[in-house]
Amino acid sequence: MKKKIKCFNSIKELIFNYKFFISKEIKIKGWVKHFRYNCFIIINDGSTINNLQIFIDQKFDSLVKKINIGISIEVIGVLVLSKGKEQNIEIYANKIKIIGKFAPEELQKTILQPKTHSFKKLREQAYLRFRTSIFSSIMRIRHNISFSIHKFFFQKNFIYINTPIITTYDSEGAGEMFRVTNFDLKKIPLNEKGELNNNLDFFGTSTYLTVSGQLQGEAAASGLGKIYTFGPTFRAEKSNTFRHLSEFWMIEPEMSFSKLVHNMNIAEKLLKYVIKFVINNSYEDLFFLEKKNKIKIFKRLNNVLESSFERISYTNAIKILKYSKNGEFLQSINWGEDLKSEHEKFLAENYFNNPIIIYNYPLKIKPFYMRINNDNKTVAAMDIIFPYIGEIIGGSQREERYNVLLKRILELNLNIKSLWWYLNIRRFGSVPQSGFGLGFERLIQYITNIDNIKDVIPFPRYPNHAYF
Template sequence: MINKYSIKEILDKGILFENKKLIVEGWVRSFRHSMFIIINDGSTVKNLQIILSRNLKKKITVGSSIRVMGIIKKSFGNEQDIELKLYEIKFYSLVDNNIIQKSIIQPKTHSLEKTREQIHLRFQTTIFGCIMRIRNSISFFIHEYFNKRHFLYLHTPIITYSDCEGTGQIFQVISTSKKEKDDNKYFFNRKSYLSVSGQLEAECAIMGLGKIYTFGPVFRAENSNTKRHLSEFWMVEPEIAFYHLEDNINLAENFLKLTIRYIIDNCIEDLSFLNKNVEKWNKKKNFSILKILEIILKFSFYRVTYTEVIKILKKIEKTKNVNFIYPVYWGMDLQSEHERYLVEEYFNGIPVVVFNYPSSIKPFYMRMNDDKKTVRAMDILFPRIGEIIGGSQREERYEILINRIEKLKLNIDTLWWYLDLRKFGSVPHSGFGLGFDRFVQFITGMNNIRDVVPFPRTPGYTKL
């Protein structure tokens, strides 16, 4: 029996496969000098070279899918250690060369904007293959990280009637059935929405399970067409009972560092390819993904209060003659320009944890500090991307929580169960949210979040 292997398996074992007869399948990346077929099966960024022993009657075109059987030989070329000497070939599908010339599959460099126009084909490109393998590895490690620390994986509802953030930027769910009357248009008999977070429901679970995490899709109806925002995105949200703000920050820093370490150790081929090419894609000189990642691993994150940050930014405006677009004052919500300058310029690329934000700019569920002006919130700021994690210690005190809800004029009727939790063994607890897609964007060095998501959903854009 002749075994079938992935290209990654073959190349990883290298010369150990020499003189071994095997089968490999994949897509043609190029066909050179009528005797060299270069194929890839998606398992690795590297390709396998196949040497023809005779001329083929069929014309081999880029993108065609094939099954080949042959013997692995040591290569005398400089670009690969081994190659496959062809004995037998089967064509699953031959692609019309005229079609290829109009697609992003043809062997030449395409802009990232061009690949977004043919979103159904970009999985066949080298760059998107690298990004998807890294995305898969990040996802795998996240589950492994929390599982090893005895967190329970919880599926929170996608459809909810609670607006977690209180911003109103959420998608409403209604019935479109023509048979239903207008006064009965709500499928769930009340206003319901696509969730922006599973946090509130997660807090129910930790009151009996101790620590859980959610990892799933969330939705935001914010009409923000930037390179960092999506309408549908994935969030990682751990929630832990008996955790104070300091515990929460420590967990978040450890989580980020170990995830990055895992990707460097296990995806170095894909990272190296991106590191080599991302400079021209992002049109930035001396841009190194690996250098940025290594800095994050090397140094402890700076930890500064929001009040200290405002003082720093004001000082920068005066002494460095920096003109921020958004004015700096205590009580403002930090913008991306402030976050990035703080990390990239003031702290030399080392991540920053900003904590104790004004209560006026944070959601109702964050624990009030003794000063009655700030809450135990924290954001972790990364170079290039700004906020990568947002979290807080939650308000466990019933009276203070209900006063906060009333002050913000939120609907108590939809939050009765959340308040009820504070009557049944309430404890200090904390959690944070990581925008998974933004984290993938940061690790891969891509400039636009649309380029790290299989099927991006943004305002006015649903290509597939």
């Protein structure tokens, strides 16, 4: 009778269930991470930060010469408790099969060597960095953050929808969007005035990659009640800072029958839910990052869970800044001016030492769709600011009054031809509605304590960089 061998789908599964399979023959697959003392092969399959140690004896000497770092192998052997301190279990190999191919002469040109590389160096070979311990750890955390967001909204009875990536309007008013066209750039059609003839473009008008799914989300919420989107957004801003990407992901809920206070409550609950979920489900990866970066990640995350976000009006924020004793730059800001990152940093990190929600911003510095307050000077807007990372959520109660919204659009000289359908959401019946946008990568940055936003997304896109 043929001996039964237990095959595991992942090293994580094996580690979790190892007590049931001690002294039994098993089969596992993975990539070679490195060798130890010429008698151990260390493998990993990406399912966990933990590696699996394979003990090999002299009968594998000829085979070992063919194995390089990064090559994939299949191992059949007996699972035993390890005598070493670095792992609980290991496998005494009976059979080893090389699965993948590898070009040995290319080894020195990769980032797969068992040594520390800078994040900048890892970006140069972004297609390989998934195989490194630190980046695979970040990606597993990213996965759990994503899953927890969907789970939160599912439990709150939100409906998940997909909004267009191609749009005709800049909902943020930044004016820095990627143009989408199928024009032959060598034969661009012009009209009688010598201007670009957008009527001949694919959609019969000028189109762009979206900066937000909010406007379409509002249309969906006006019939479905509570919705959320989770998709890619784009900015053509030529900025190459640690906080900017040209392509990034946004979570954007929209809620009918909802005012600003409810909007702030949901946003705070979402962030705390995600952080708690990640602590519980990404403990090993967070512990690895904490140990590697020598920063108290768990303490910082638990502080968020244990405290209420400080809520402060824009007006009071300005007063705090003007009366602070932290330099002329902070004091020089006047009411009506937009807060800079340094102002937000001071308030969240130094003054409150806590996440904060700033609300009721001046009308003149916010987009047209935000509801005007009774003072006619401010709008029902809110931003959530986290220490060390800055703005992580921006949102507002939406202007549901048709005449007020129309007047605002005309005052700002916006393209009403592109917004006719948005106005009609109010024209055919409206309710108080609110929503916000959560920057997915910035949230990952905060949770993982990774400084550069380019290192928390699989394939970063930024000025002069669209490789891989």
